Amino acid sequence: EDKVVQSPLSLVVHEGDTVTLNCSYEVTNFRSLLWYKQEKKAPTFLFMLTSSGIEKKSGRLSSILDKKELFSILNITATQTGDSAVYLCAVEEGSNYKLTFGKGTLLTVNP
Amino acid sequence: AAGVIQSPRHLIKEKRETATLKCYPIPRHDTVYWYQQGPGQDPQFLISFYEKMQSDKGSIPDRFSAQQFSDYHSELNMSSLELGDSALYFCASSQGTSGIPSLDTQYFGPGTRLTVL
Numbered sequence: 001e002d003k004v005v006q007s008p009l010s011l012v013v014h015e016g017d018t019v020t021l022n023c024s025y026e027v028t029n030f031r032s033l034l035w036y037k038q039e040k041k042a043p044t045f046l047f048m049l050t051s052s053g054i055e056k057k058s059g060r061l062s063s064i065l066d067k068k069e070l071f072s073i074l075n076i077t078a079t080q081t082g083d084s085a086v087y088l089c090a091v092e093e094g095s096n097y098k099l100t101f102g103k104g105t106l107l108t109v110n111p
Numbered sequence: 112a113a114g115v116i117q118s119p120r121h122l123i124k125e126k127r128e129t130a131t132l133k134c135y136p137i138p139r140h141d142t143v144y145w146y147q148q149g150p151g152q153d154p155q156f157l158i159s160f161y162e163k164m165q166s167d168k169g170s171i172p173d174r175f176s177a178q179q180f181s182d183y184h185s186e187l188n189m190s191s192l193e194l195g196d197s198a199l200y201f202c203a204s205s206q207g208t209s210g211i212p213s214l215d216t217q218y219f220g221p222g223t224r225l226t227v228l
Binding site (some may be wrong): 001019034036042043044045048054088092099100101102103104 | 127142144148152153154155156159166167169201202205216218219220221222
């Protein structure tokens with residue numbers, strides 16, 4: 001059975017801190033790994049990663065994929081209270097494009 | 112930019128009733144996915160459609176059915192509702208099997224919150 005495991009499940013930091021969220025996976029036909037941010041509503045797309053070792057950046061967020069070790073990390077630097085959310089990692093299968101989600105990491109950024 | 116539209120946004124039903132959820136994908140997106148997210152849970156894949164044909168089936172109960180219409184919108188029909196069906200139902204759309212990852216990203220609608228009493 002395909003699995004996506006995120007850690008930590010929950011994280012509380014202060015504004016300005018840097019955080020690293022982890023996602024490991026086991027799928028039979030990997031196509032891509034996606035990161036989403038969910039704030040009590042629909043997940044919003046952050047990154048899609050398909051190749052190992054290539055960092056994707058968007059402002060203070062960055063992510064990288066390691067296809068050999070089957071994991072990805074999402075980094076957030078200089079965190080702000082608006083970064084508080086659940087960050088979901090999902091893996092897309094090649095044959096049918098369905099997403100398998102991890103349970104998410106609840107990030108709380110305190111002022 | 113146009114996003115995925117779902118209706119209704121909230122729905123309250125009683126046990127054993129039926130419900131129909133609608134999803135209108137982003138223009139030019141030909142693929143629709145349905146996900147169910149229970150309270151405090153991660154989204155679970157239910158079913159997907161590409162070019163009006165079912166492309167994959169996940170943990171969708173037999174009491175549920177879905178289809179994609181000629182205008183690419185999709186409807187999720189739920190019958191004999193149970194208390195455990197109370198959840199947020201997300202629809203996502205993509206350009207599906209273009210083979211170009213940047214085009215195949217799934218974009219989610221705002222969800223329909225279904226409450227079964």
